[in-house]
Amino acid sequence: xxxxxxxxxxxxxxxxxxxxxxxxxxxxxxxxxxxxxxxxxxxxxxxxxxxxxxxxxxxxxxxxxxxxxxxxxxxxxxxxxxxxxxxxxxxxxxxxxxxxxxxxxxxxxxxxxxxxxxxxxxxxxxxxxxxxxxxxxxxxxxxxxxxxxxxxxxxxxxxxxxxxxxxxxxxxxxxxxxxxxxxxxxxxxxxxxxxxxxxxxxxxxxxxxxxxxxxxxxxxxxxxxxxxxxxxxxxxxxxxxxxxxxxxxxxxxxxxxxxxxxxxxxxxxxxxxxxxxxxxxxxxxxxxxxxxxxxxxxxxxxxxxxxxxxxxxxxxxxxxxxxxxxxxxxxxxxxxxxxxxxxxxxxxxxxxxxxxxxxxxxxxxxxxxxxxxxxxxxxxxxxxxxxxxxxxxxxxxxxxxxxxxxxxxxxxxxxxxxxxxxxxxxxxxxxxxxxx
Amino acid sequence: xxxxxxxxxxxxxxxxxxxxxxxxxxxxxxxxxxxxxxxxxxxxxxxxxxxxxxxxxxxxxxxxxxxxxxxxxxxxxxxxxxxxxxxxxxxxxxxxxxxxxxxxxxxxxxxxxxxxxxxxxxxxxxxxxxxxxxxxxxxxxxxxxxxxxxxxxxxxxxxxxxxxxxxxxxxxxxxxxxxxxxxxxxxxxxxxxxxxxxxxxxxxxxxxxxxxxxxxxxxxxxxxxxxxxxxxxxxxxxxxxxxxxxxxxxxxxxxxxxxxxxxxxxxxxxxxxxxxxxxxxxxxxxxxxxxxxxxxxxxxxxxxxxxxxxxxxxxxxxxxxxxxxxxxxxxxxxxxxxxxxxxxxxxxxxxxxxxxxxxxxxxxxxxxxxxxxxxxxxxxxxxxxxxxxxxxxxxxxxxxxxxxxxxxxxxxxxxxxxxxxxxxxxxxxxxxxxxx
Numbered sequence: 001x002x003x004x005x006x007x008x009x010x011x012x013x014x015x016x017x018x019x020x021x022x023x024x025x026x027x028x029x030x031x032x033x034x035x036x037x038x039x040x041x042x043x044x045x046x047x048x049x050x051x052x053x054x055x056x057x058x059x060x061x062x063x064x065x066x067x068x069x070x071x072x073x074x075x076x077x078x079x080x081x082x083x084x085x086x087x088x089x090x091x092x093x094x095x096x097x098x099x100x101x102x103x104x105x106x107x108x109x110x111x112x113x114x115x116x117x118x119x120x121x122x123x124x125x126x127x128x129x130x131x132x133x134x135x136x137x138x139x140x141x142x143x144x145x146x147x148x149x150x151x152x153x154x155x156x157x158x159x160x161x162x163x164x165x166x167x168x169x170x171x172x173x174x175x176x177x178x179x180x181x182x183x184x185x186x187x188x189x190x191x192x193x194x195x196x197x198x199x200x201x202x203x204x205x206x207x208x209x210x211x212x213x214x215x216x217x218x219x220x221x222x223x224x225x226x227x228x229x230x231x232x233x234x235x236x237x238x239x240x241x242x243x244x245x246x247x248x249x250x251x252x253x254x255x256x257x258x259x260x261x262x263x264x265x266x267x268x269x270x271x272x273x274x275x276x277x278x279x280x281x282x283x284x285x286x287x288x289x290x291x292x293x294x295x296x297x298x299x300x301x302x303x304x305x306x307x308x309x310x311x312x313x314x315x316x317x318x319x320x321x322x323x324x325x326x327x328x329x330x331x332x333x334x335x336x337x338x339x340x341x342x343x344x345x346x347x348x349x350x351x352x353x354x355x356x357x358x359x360x361x362x363x364x365x366x367x368x369x370x371x372x373x374x375x376x377x378x379x380x381x382x383x384x385x386x387x388x389x390x391x392x393x394x395x396x397x398x399x400x401x402x403x404x405x406x407x408x409x410x411x412x413x414x415x416x417x418x419x420x421x422x423x424x425x426x427x428x429x430x431x432x433x434x435x436x
Numbered sequence: 437x438x439x440x441x442x443x444x445x446x447x448x449x450x451x452x453x454x455x456x457x458x459x460x461x462x463x464x465x466x467x468x469x470x471x472x473x474x475x476x477x478x479x480x481x482x483x484x485x486x487x488x489x490x491x492x493x494x495x496x497x498x499x500x501x502x503x504x505x506x507x508x509x510x511x512x513x514x515x516x517x518x519x520x521x522x523x524x525x526x527x528x529x530x531x532x533x534x535x536x537x538x539x540x541x542x543x544x545x546x547x548x549x550x551x552x553x554x555x556x557x558x559x560x561x562x563x564x565x566x567x568x569x570x571x572x573x574x575x576x577x578x579x580x581x582x583x584x585x586x587x588x589x590x591x592x593x594x595x596x597x598x599x600x601x602x603x604x605x606x607x608x609x610x611x612x613x614x615x616x617x618x619x620x621x622x623x624x625x626x627x628x629x630x631x632x633x634x635x636x637x638x639x640x641x642x643x644x645x646x647x648x649x650x651x652x653x654x655x656x657x658x659x660x661x662x663x664x665x666x667x668x669x670x671x672x673x674x675x676x677x678x679x680x681x682x683x684x685x686x687x688x689x690x691x692x693x694x695x696x697x698x699x700x701x702x703x704x705x706x707x708x709x710x711x712x713x714x715x716x717x718x719x720x721x722x723x724x725x726x727x728x729x730x731x732x733x734x735x736x737x738x739x740x741x742x743x744x745x746x747x748x749x750x751x752x753x754x755x756x757x758x759x760x761x762x763x764x765x766x767x768x769x770x771x772x773x774x775x776x777x778x779x780x781x782x783x784x785x786x787x788x789x790x791x792x793x794x795x796x797x798x799x800x801x802x803x804x805x806x807x808x809x810x811x812x813x814x815x816x817x818x819x820x821x822x823x824x825x826x827x828x829x830x831x832x833x834x835x836x837x838x839x840x841x842x843x844x845x846x847x848x849x850x851x852x853x854x855x856x857x858x859x860x861x862x863x864x865x866x867x868x869x870x871x872x
Contacts, residue, residue, distance in 0.1 A: 004487055006529035006743045009513060012481030014526050017540065020477045036800035038778060038807025041456045045448030045559055046482065046515070046545060047503075051440055067483075069505035072549045077445060079482075079515075090450050093442035099825035103807065104453065109482060113508045123481055138789055138810035145797065256790050257797065307442045342474060353574055354692050361581065361693065364472035371474025371539065374574035389535035 011114070011122030021337035023125070026154075026324060027107055030127045033150045037142065039103040039129060044086035046109075050076035055306050056085040058272070065112040079111040083128045083318070084275075084303070091132060091314075092307030100133035102312075119322050129297075130316030137250045139315050140165075140279045143297065144254065147283060147317055148262055154324075155333045161294065163259075164266035165250070165281035168298070169243040170233070171270070174225050178238030179218055185211050194270040196226075230265040250279070269296075277301040279315065287330050294327055295319040341434050342369025344387035348399035350376030356398050359408070359423060368430050370396075388413055394433055396426075447550070447558030457773035459561070462590075462760060463543055466563045469586045473578065475539040475565060480522035482545075486512035491742050492521040494708070501548040515547040519564045519754070520711070520739070527568060527750075528743030536569035538748075555758050565733075566752030573686045575751050576601075576715045579733065580690065583719060583753055584698055590760075591769045597730065599695075600702035601686070601717035604734070605679040606669070607706070610661050614674030615654055621647050630706040632662075666701040686715070705732075713737040715751065723766050730763055731755040777870050778805025780823035784835035786812030792834050795844070795859060804866050806832075824849055830869060832862075 008014045015023060031041070050068050053061065061081050068078035080086060083106055091102065106128045114120055129146060131139050144163055151161055171193075175186040192207045199207075208222055209215040225236060230251040234244035247265055254263040271280045282296035297317025304312055328334045347356050353376055360370040371390070373383045380397065387395045397409040397418075408426065411418040421429055444450045451459060467477070486504050489497065497517050504514035516522060519542055527538065542564045550556055565582060567575050580599055587597055607629075611622040628643045635643075644658055645651040661672060666687040670680040683701055690699040707716045718732035733753025740748055764770045783792050789812055796806040807826070809819045816833065823831045833845040833854075844862065847854040857865055 003744060004491060004525070004742050005485075006525050008525070009481050009483050009485060009511070010509075012483065014481070014529075015479040016526065016530070017476035017478055020479055023479075024477065032803070033800075036778075036803065036805050038776075038780070038805060040453035041460065042453055043451040043456055043459075045445050045450070046547070047445050047448065047559070049441075049445060055440060064508075067505075067507065069503075071503065072500075073446075075445070089440070089442050089444070090452065093450075094452070099822050101810065101822075111482070123483070134810045136811055138793075138812075141793065142808065142810060145793075149797075149800070253790065253793075257793055306440050308439060340474075342472075344474070354689065357574075357577065357581075357689075357693055361585075364469075364585070367468070367472065369472050369474060372578065374537065374570045374578060375572055376574075386535050386537075 009122075011116040013121065013123070018337060022325070022334065023321065025335075025337065026321060026328075027125075027127075029153050030107065030150055030319070031105075033153050034105045034127075034129055034146060037103065037146050037149075039105040039131075039146075042087075042090065042104050042106050043108065044080075044083070044090055044106075046079060047071075047077045048080055048086055048089070050078045052085040052089060052306070053078055053081065056088065056275075057082060061112065065114055067111045067113060080108065081110055081112045083108045083110065083126065084316075087128065087130060088303045089307055091312065092304035092310070095304060095308055095310045095312055101139075102130075102132040104132075105129045119320075119326055121322055125321040127319040127321075128316065129318075130314055132312050132314040134315075135313050137246055137253065137279075140250050140299070141253050141257070143315050143317060144263060144281055145257065145259065147281075147295070147297070147319075148259060150319070151283070151327075154328055156327075156331060158261040160286055160331050161262070161327075162284050162286060163263045163281055164269050164284060165247075165263065165279065166265065166267050166269040167243060167247055167279050168276055169278055170239055170247060170267070173239040173243055174236065174267075176238075178221055178225070178236060180213055181211070190270050193226075193268050194272065196268045225267050228265075228267055233265070233267075246279070271296055271298055275300040275303060281317075285327055285330065289330065294323050338391045339393060340369075340371075340391040342371060342392070343394050343396055343430055343434070344383075344390065344392040345370055345372045345396040346380055346383040346387070346398070347373060347376050348380055348397065351400065352376060352398045352403055355403055356396075359426065363427060363430065366427060368427070368434065384411075384413065394430075445558075447552040449557065449559070454773060458761070458770065459757065461771075461773065462757060462764075463561075463563075465589050466543065466586055466755070467541075469589050470541045470563075470565055470582060473539065473582050473585075475541040475582075478523075478526065478540050478542050479544065480516075480519070480526055480542075482515060483507075483513045484516055484522055484525075486514045488521040488525060488742070489514055489517065492524065492711075493518060497548065501550055503547045503549060516544060517546055517548045519544045519546065519562065520752075523564065523566060524739045525743055527748065528740035528746070531740060531744055531746045531748055537575075538566075538568040540568075541565045555756075555762055557758055561757040563755040563757075564752065565754075566750055568748050568750040570751075571749050573682055573689065573715075576686050576735070577689050577693070579751050579753060580699060580717055581693065581695065583717075583731070583733070583755075584695060586755070587719070587763075590764055592763075592767060594697040596722055596767050597698070597763075598720050598722060599699045599717055600705050600720060601683075601699065601715065602701065602703055602705040603679060603683055603715050604712055605714055606675055606683060606703070609675040609679055610672065610703075612674075614657060614661070614672060616649055617647070626706050629662075629704050630708065632704045661703050664701075664703055669701070669703075682715070707732055707734055711736040711739060717753075721763055721766065725766065730759050774827045775829065776805075776807075776827040778807060778828070779830050779832055779866055779870070780819075780826065780828040781806055781808045781832040782816055782819040782823070782834070783809060783812050784816055784833065787836065788812060788834045788839055791839055792832075795862065799863060799866065802863060804863070804870065820847075820849065 066078050071077050107125055109125050111123055175181050188211050212218040230248050276298040278299035280298035282293045285294050299315040301313045303314050345356055360372055363370050395411050402408050406423050407420045409420050502514050507513050545561050547559055611617050624647050648654040666684050712734040714735035716734035718729045721730050735751040737749045739750050781792055796808055799806050831847050838844050842859050843856045845856050
């Protein structure tokens with residue numbers, strides 16, 4: 001019979017223990033940081049009704065990237081391509097009873113049908129962090145702080161990344177009032193701004209000019225806007241004072257809290273998603289070979305509106321595991337996961353099995369990690385070779401002789417050093433060895 | 437516009453933070469225990485090629501329970517209904533290079549289209565534990581130990597559950613040699629044995645008799661077999677000595693290691709899956725209201741054979757989260773997760789925000805959990821009410837006066853006690869409060 005292929009489905013990953021250790025470490029650092037800010041973990045089902053994506057996700061996702069199908073009971077369902085619709089549904093279902101502010105995070109796997117490429121897979125995991133029920137700029141401060149603290153916790157510094165932020169309200173003021181563009185042209189200009197860094201200056205100027213009412217004079221306004229800073233933005237005619245003040249207040253607060261070197265106003269920040277309504281930000285890798293937006297987020301005022309008449313303003317961001325891993329690799333921030341922290345236990349004959357199993361059980365019950373060789377007929381050299389291959393630094397060796405003396409050999413595989421210790425002392429000795 | 441429903445898809449669960457805490461706790465205990473035995477975590481993609489389930493999973497799963505569909509590129513895929521085919525594929529792909537014995541675990545979510553009911557959902561999570569590369573009964577010993585230690589770690593004792601085991605080889609000897617049944621009848625009898633505890637004695641005897649060659653005499657043989665013990669099993673004609681010895685050796689070793697009260701030979705244990713080839717076991721809840729098989733597993737000699745010409749014997753088990761949660765609830769083994777361990781920080785005016793945010797950042801960076809009220813205009817009473825609703829025991833309160841003195845109020849919401857402490861001492865004070 002011909003054999004089935006051992007390849008995994010296109011655009012996905014098999015997580016063998018070594019890759020899984022990396023993933024567990026990445027998720028662990030993310031969780032630890034969001035938890036110190038008081039965020040609580042949630043999760044939803046992998047499948048949702050197709051309706052909620054049709055209503056909430058962008059056209060590209062629904063028409064081209066969605067894994068949707070009809071279940072055996074005739075329901076139209078889809079594998080989640082993003083977590084936000086599930087989040088909105090869940091928050092809406094309990095929006096009144098949940099204690100405010102709502103601080104939630106999740107690390108779901110998400111699916112999009114796309115051509116796999118650098119940083120783009122069909123299945124990826126994404127940290128989602130969201131804060132609901134605070135309308136002031138202090139929520140923006142917390143969310144951006146959190147986004148930075150995660151990267152700091154991985155060992156990154158302000159040299160490795162920058163946060164660029166803007167505000168949809170300011171952008172709308174500029175497009176609508178300063179430039180006097182009608183809605184469809186506003187969208188077209190926003191799209192061109194969004195790809196500003198990917199095209200040449202000439203191309204950018206040409207594309208923009210096509211959309212402007214008075215290209216000769218308005219192009220200068222566009223460049224003024226793009227070169228504005230948080231202190232002089234308010235001088236641009238058309239931009240509401242209240243909105244430019246929000247940008248200034250945010251930047252000043254971030255400076256005060258010590259994030260001045262990392263965070264900067266950048267009027268060209270747009271973010272593609274339709275649901276952002278105010279503050280928006282993106283985090284950029286500063287390394288020349290990976291110079292791109294790592295992740296970002298922003299404020300959305302009416303996320304739960306599809307499900308509920310209640311109003312609840314939210315702000316959040318998403319950070320994908322593939323993107324993060326690339327970033328950490330680029331900057332050499334991934335430790336080695338080869339070494340095992342526990343002990344591998346060898347037995348020199350079958351008759352030693354019971355005693356070694358008893359000792360192991362006792363040690364495991366106090367939280368120590370003991371992996372046992374189970375085959376007493378396997379040569380000791382082979383057992384030790386297995387332990388080394390698995391990444392252990394220490395092995396226990398029990399033979400008939402030791403069994404009689406109630407002692408056991410402890411061998412350091414790196415130094416080769418070996419000593420006989422009493423079984424009664426074993427727990428303390430191993431605790432001191434495996435403490436990190 | 438009419439609102440979308442906030443209900444989740446049938447047969448699934450929304451994990452709000454409280455439910456998520458329970459899940460995290462359950463998974464955490466499971467992980468801790470399997471890790472002390474040296475097992476390493478792996479994971480595979482949620483979608484696999486439909487082929488591997490057609491080849492590996494039972495007919496009921498493939499024809500009636502599978503979530504399968506054609507992807508946008510024309511590939512036939514399915515959401516995993518069980519982890520074993522993915523495990524087999526992954527192990528087969530690296531069977532030679534992986535250090536033996538291979539000890540792996542995973543807690544995937546699995547999907548089956550079924551009518552939701554007690555303990556049966558469309559999406560559930562399942563701990564999968566597998567050990568490859570050891571053919572001796574010591575592997576059985578370790579796997580059953582592990583299955584017991586997990587329940588012990590949750591606070592269960594030998595009063596709450598029992599492990600019943602048997603061996604496919606012994607069953608095959610009995611059906612083929614003792615009873616002299618042809619293969620199709622062997623299967624029919626096995627199925628009847630499998631439901632022995634769900635039907636009456638008369639019904640059982642009638643169903644069995646229909647399949648036997650000489651019902652008058654053979655029914656007694658069946659009852660002899662069902663009443664046999666690990667010490668007298670070898671006396672049944674037809675059962676190979678080698679096979680009854682395996683049962684005896686396993687039980688004696690479990691007795692030696694202190695599991696004698698929990699583990700017992702039960703010839704009626706069958707387990708439905710086709711791939712078991714030797715030892716099989718099931719864990720039963722002993723409570724009258726939940727008297728059923730909780731989980732189980734066994735040995736499979738040729739799991740990777742579909743993918744590879746290599747041979748690698750394995751043994752493993754699966755433990756579902758819904759089943760486990762029911763068991764823990766039945767025996768009152770679930771702690772309360774309402775209390776939050778960190779601190780909620782209140783501010784009495786907007787001007788206190790920056791200082792409180794600075795203090796919080798410092799404390800979070802040493803691992804403490806500080807959730808902040810962000811709105812300085814919210815009344816203090818409302819802030820404290822929010823903290824209480826969120827489950828906090830302690831709040832920090834900063835006002836203008838404290839800000840000047842560089843002090844802060846720490847209030848115990850349970851006792852009502854409040855004291856002013858120096859900001860410099862805050863870290864040590866909070867560390868002593870939140871240490872558990």
